[in-house]
Amino acid sequence: MRKDPFWDADLARYATKRPFLKEQSIWAIWIYRFGRRVDYRKNGVIKKLQTEVYWVLFRIVETLTTISIPKSALIGPGLRIWHFGGIFIHSNTIIGSNCTLRQGVTIGNRGEDQLAPVIGDNVDIGAYAQILGDIRIGNNCKIGAMSVVLQNVPDNATAVGIPAKILFK
Incomplete structure (x- = not known):
């Protein structure tokens, strides 16, 4: 089996030597x-x-960890999830490389026929943050804990509050 550079980058973000035993995420x-x-x-039998x-493993892990990352989402290398639990990612979401999610994060659409967010590289999303709708979160952004982001966030900015206000570094 070939090496997966995305998976290797994910593992590299976990400090422990045996993350499967210590990190449910x-x-x-x-x-x-x-x-x-x-x-x-x-296509074929295999x-x-x-x-x-x-699909069996997805449902088991989704139920045990309450983390739902559908395979149709596009996620770059180096995904890190701190403090597992309650994380839901819309199936059409795009997430860049080296992003961090914390517990309770929802990344999804606002209506049945709306598009999902696009998240840039090196984005840090705080606990229980909600990123909703056809929006873009720029590179090197921080989303504050419990923020509700309903608008685009430019590169190198921080979004905090309900609804989120944009702050610049």
Whole structure:
């Protein structure tokens, strides 16, 4: 099996040597990366079996950790989830590289037919933050804990509050 540079970058963000034993969030990230690899396989029996395995593992890990990262989301390398639990990512979300999520984060749409957010690189999202709608969070941003972000956030800015106000560094 080939090395997955995205998975290697994810693991590198976990300080512990054996994150599978100490960090439940890594289970959800691993299932997500596995599902993405399965999607790139050629159609056939193996892909079909692996897809079935993915869905079973996805539901088990989603139930145990309350982290939902569907394989259709596009997430760059180096995802780090601190303090697992209550994390939901919309299936059409795009997240850049080296992003950090904390417990209770929701990244999703605001209505049935609306698009999901696009998150840039090196974004740090605080606990229980909600990022909703067809918006873009720029590179190197910070989203404060419990913020509700409903508008674009430019590069290198911080968004805090309900609804979030944009602060510049």
